[in-house]
Amino acid sequence: MLDSYLLEARERCLKNRLDPNVLPSFVSIAQEDLGKIQMDYKKILDITRLFMNKFLENCQGIPLLVGITDDKANIIEYLGDPSIEDTVVNQLGLSKGVCFAEEQAGINSIAAAINLAMPVQIIGEGHFHDFLKETACYSAPLFHQNKVIGTISLMTFIHVANPLIMASLVTVVDSIQREMDLLEKNRYLDELNHMMLEQSTTGYIVIDSNGTIVKINPKAESFLGVLQCQTCTSIKEISQLSQVYTSYIEGKSVQDFKIVFQNETDTLTCLVDFFPFQEGTIIQLHDITEYIKTEAYIQNAEKLTIVGQLAAGVAHEIKNPLTTLKGFIQLRAGESGTFPEIMLNEINRIDQITNEFLVLSRPTIQEKDWHNLCDLISEIGVLLSSFAITKNVEIIYDFQETMPIYCDGNQLKQVFINLVKNSVEAMGQNGKLIISVKSMEDDQLLIRFKDDGIGFSNQIRKRLGQPFLTTKKSGNGLGLMVCKRIVETIHNGEIQIGNAKNGGAVVDIILPREAL
């Protein structure tokens, strides 16, 4: 392959009208471009200098010049013996930036090694230019991802030429190549590790064998708090982990150890594992906060279901004596002034509440039908005012005449109850809640709940619909999530929350006349 290449190269040189009797007229790249290439090749240059300087040290007394080029045959670095520098280098006008492309430099080992992607030696007569016939040149290509990215070359006088020089060069370049590949692999693993640690939803703390903190990933930082992470240098200083660390160094295994972290806003629960490795320990913090909340909620929901069932039974039982009482009072209504009338009104109220209660405690199977929204709200009016009365809140109904919509009446009642409950909870004494219903374009209806309470915080507005989002001590943080699910998923509607200019909350529910 090399022979035929050299033959063709000779013809190309003649065709390009290169004159073998004169010195090659090298072209140099601009200083600025050379600087850029040197920056790009910085790692390669650092490793090569290290290896080649050692190599030159071991070859003291032999006139050797080392040249490092990029993939375009531009010399970006050279090192070497002063004797060869004085003669060949200075006479040829070699300097960093000089290009050894065949078009100007004639046949040379650098261009050949790049073109053939293999080690090449050109000795004496093999060169095109007479001047170079005094020299022996050896070049080996450097690869990155199977592509030639440059060469490392040796130049010496022809009388020193020896096949061992080529063998040595190939061995050194092979070592350089391995070192580069290793660095590349390390860089890749480093980046991968870094990315995984940064993005992980599990917290990781890496400590050395003395307990000194080497690395804390962002998730672990969110458990420990930024301040603690900035000030603590040892795991022993981290209050929540110091005790478990002590038992770990006493030889106990730490796996699935439950720890509760309390930061400014949240209480977080984690399962902690300690994994030893040669240089230290990896501490893994697995967040189970949501799981614990869900578990508590399920337990609570089970309790509520049973209570609901009991209450439905009780309500049913209350209705029977109520009917009897009502009958007798009606019988005696004419007899003694206004008392029976007041009693009747109160009994009617109890009756209405138990009716509404019974409707709501039915199992939630979807039952869609045509309903007038104003009627639906009126049907739970007594229940709503029983919430409102606790804070003397006035509920103002502002209903426009609207067409019926196809919906699940019970589920929407649940939405309205949740929203009124929230409004009452957000208001002080004597607040005002306006519930309005009106038609919108495109056969849609708007139901607006506008109160004059504290309004939604930004945190709640940004995360509407997420479970367990609450600012209340005894809240579950599920009311709005349930509303969103009923409105959006079951009725293909929309729920929007915001604050009015005066600061109170505004919740808009937009429902289509008939969800698809």
Ligand SMILES: Nc1ncnc2c1ncn2[C@@H]1O[C@H](COP(=O)(O)OP(=O)(O)OP(=O)(O)O)[C@@H](O)[C@H]1O
């Ligand atoms: N009308 C309102 N005004 C101000 N803040 C409100 C209003 N309605 C809801 N919020 C805020 O949104 C949060 C979430 O409400 P959501 O109904 O989902 O849960 P909760 O009321 O806290 O608990 P529960 O599950 O018992 O209803 C509340 O904790 C409160 O901070």
Ligand SMILES: [Mg+2]
């Ligand atoms: Mg609520």
